[in-house]
Amino acid sequence: MRAARPNRGCLVRALQDGTFPMTQTTDVTAGEAGDPSQRLFRRTAGTDPGQGFSALVRITRMTLGYPGRVAVALVSTLFAVAAQLSIPVLFGRAVDETLILAGDDAAGRASLVAIALTLFAVSVARGLFTMAQNYTAESVGHALAHDLRLAVYDKIQRLPFSFHDRTHSGDLITVGMLDLEGVRMYFSTALVRTVLLTLLIGIGAWMLITTDPLLGLLALSFVPFAAWRSSAMQLTLRRTWLVLQERLAILSRVMEENLAGIRVVRAFASSRHELGKFDAASAEALALSHDRVSIRVKNTSAMTLAFFAAMGLVLWVGGRQVAAGEITVGTLATFLTFMTILQMPVRQLGLMVNAYARASTCGARLFALLDMPVEVDDKPGARDLEVTEGTLRLDNVSFAYAGSDGRTAVTDVSLTARRGETIGIVGPPGSGKTTLMHLIPRYYDATSGSISIDGQDIRDVTLSSLRHAVAVVQQDSFLFTTTIENNIAYGDPYARDRRIRGVSESAQLHDYVLGLPRGYETVVGERGVSLSGGQRQRLSIARTLMLEPAVLIFDDSTAAIDAGTESRIRSALRGYAADRVTLIVAHRLNSLMHADRILFLEEGRVVEQGTHEELLALGGRYKALHDLQMRPEGDVLDEMEEAAT
Numbered sequence: 001m002r003a004a005r006p007n008r009g010c011l012v013r014a015l016q017d018g019t020f021p022m023t024q025t026t027d028v029t030a031g032e033a034g035d036p037s038q039r040l041f042r043r044t045a046g047t048d049p050g051q052g053f054s055a056l057v058r059i060t061r062m063t064l065g066y067p068g069r070v071a072v073a074l075v076s077t078l079f080a081v082a083a084q085l086s087i088p089v090l091f092g093r094a095v096d097e098t099l100i101l102a103g104d105d106a107a108g109r110a111s112l113v114a115i116a117l118t119l120f121a122v123s124v125a126r127g128l129f130t131m132a133q134n135y136t137a138e139s140v141g142h143a144l145a146h147d148l149r150l151a152v153y154d155k156i157q158r159l160p161f162s163f164h165d166r167t168h169s170g171d172l173i174t175v176g177m178l179d180l181e182g183v184r185m186y187f188s189t190a191l192v193r194t195v196l197l198t199l200l201i202g203i204g205a206w207m208l209i210t211t212d213p214l215l216g217l218l219a220l221s222f223v224p225f226a227a228w229r230s231s232a233m234q235l236t237l238r239r240t241w242l243v244l245q246e247r248l249a250i251l252s253r254v255m256e257e258n259l260a261g262i263r264v265v266r267a268f269a270s271s272r273h274e275l276g277k278f279d280a281a282s283a284e285a286l287a288l289s290h291d292r293v294s295i296r297v298k299n300t301s302a303m304t305l306a307f308f309a310a311m312g313l314v315l316w317v318g319g320r321q322v323a324a325g326e327i328t329v330g331t332l333a334t335f336l337t338f339m340t341i342l343q344m345p346v347r348q349l350g351l352m353v354n355a356y357a358r359a360s361t362c363g364a365r366l367f368a369l370l371d372m373p374v375e376v377d378d379k380p381g382a383r384d385l386e387v388t389e390g391t392l393r394l395d396n397v398s399f400a401y402a403g404s405d406g407r408t409a410v411t412d413v414s415l416t417a418r419r420g421e422t423i424g425i426v427g428p429p430g431s432g433k434t435t436l437m438h439l440i441p442r443y444y445d446a447t448s449g450s451i452s453i454d455g456q457d458i459r460d461v462t463l464s465s466l467r468h469a470v471a472v473v474q475q476d477s478f479l480f481t482t483t484i485e486n487n488i489a490y491g492d493p494y495a496r497d498r499r500i501r502g503v504s505e506s507a508q509l510h511d512y513v514l515g516l517p518r519g520y521e522t523v524v525g526e527r528g529v530s531l532s533g534g535q536r537q538r539l540s541i542a543r544t545l546m547l548e549p550a551v552l553i554f555d556d557s558t559a560a561i562d563a564g565t566e567s568r569i570r571s572a573l574r575g576y577a578a579d580r581v582t583l584i585v586a587h588r589l590n591s592l593m594h595a596d597r598i599l600f601l602e603e604g605r606v607v608e609q610g611t612h613e614e615l616l617a618l619g620g621r622y623k624a625l626h627d628l629q630m631r632p633e634g635d636v637l638d639e640m641e642e643a644a645t
């Protein structure tokens, strides 16, 4: 019976409680319980205050790595504040001078002109210093972001496969883009603005209060309210922004999955169901966006009201004082001008508070990623692998994936393969063939036992030398969006054309490429010419053949190639295989029955091994598989029908 489709309400609820129906790998919370590092990527999860504070200290220290630019930014801020504070004073004096100019007083006029010119010069200076402050502060942020971006990229390259198994690539990209942005803004929006606002409000308040305490307090009365509302607004906006980010991430994953699986969606006529998922995610994002606009509008209006109320009070009280001759009109103008100047920075105080909050959480997440241990890495003092005899040896190798509760995917596998030998590995799906192959180039480290090449334990040699010596033609043949030639020469960008053509011929790709209008210059990959599965696999084989490794692994990499082409590839590689150990994982026995030895894996263990003939004579699992594959299809179907009746 077909399960009922979830209605829209269910989908919205599912989005809210994080149980949105998606594949396991796309669920942001997947694996979180067993793996604390995954909490790193929950954007709405709170950061430990201690971690947040140490992140701020660390960003500040990193910022000091650009002392010249930091000094220029801070000095420019000081001068910009000084210029800004003198504007209301000069303006007040200009007003008083104007009033004194009742008669045609030449000296008074000259003084007014001098004040006007000074005011102009101070305004220009203020503009120039503010420009220098903004430019240098931003440039410090960008330089820091550049360094961190490289560090994040480098880290992602070095993090173990087990980490990538559990982590959605979109989450890593988010850390590398959004979190980095939060850290980038720290110096200009948090630190420099703190200096600016402290000086501006501090010195300004002192100037006003010493001039007239009552009027000064009235002029500053809007500051605490505006600062509070602005900070509260920004922090609320930030919280909703984080939720919005998660909603948008879900939206983009729904879209990504739909694009990647467009054929499945169409084939199952599920467009309406998929549209429902997308609609639910989008409606959530829309509702949040409305909330955000409403928060912003309400708070901005409240701050404007507070400012004009304070201004009204200053005018009322100040006007009475002017009438009573206690202060001059110029002094009142100074107070009003100062309020106008102070208004914008105070209203933006929330941005500063937000910049601290953002930098602390973004920084904590970013540093958690950067500080993550690289499980598979070079040992201190590791030496390059030296291949002499070219012998590969596995001694009682076992392996369990992280989070598998100790259930081993590979158990006690031992094997010795000498140069020139070909070893076939066969077994039912999930029996551990790929896992075993991934232990040899150290994509994962064996949980117990050891693997060595020419007597050197692979954990004692450098990873780069090991991966030059062990090449894997993967199950999934990933192509870069570039020419066929560049894709083949990926492991050796300076390879001569002749060599590229040679490996392409061995992989039975050459004739196909020559048939393309642009030949080896044809661009492939996501947006280029689409190659068939078999052509992609042949390209992937050609790319690996460029490496001249000591151990060559074919991980079910000829499954999409027809038997005739595969046999031609095998013949072409005969000489090549004589110079190295070749391991062939395959489901089709035709692909490996020529091997010198064949291992039959079941539930991670080698249950049978020998040559093709020996295994047939043994009459065990290999023979059963052989009989199944070699029998005419009709016989198998008859047998299945018989079993069913």
Ligand SMILES: Nc1ncnc2c1ncn2[C@@H]1O[C@H](COP(=O)(O)OP(=O)(O)OP(=O)(O)O)[C@@H](O)[C@H]1O
Binding pocket: 165, 401, 402, 404, 409, 427, 428, 429, 430, 431, 432, 433, 434, 435, 436, 556
């Ligand atoms: N990255 C992973 N994380 C956790 N478990 C995994 C991972 N990859 C594979 N496994 C599990 O390890 C076991 C062996 O998988 P493996 O891919 O090695 O089998 P296989 O024999 O190569 O299968 P197939 O023939 O289908 O390619 C399976 O139970 C599988 O679910």
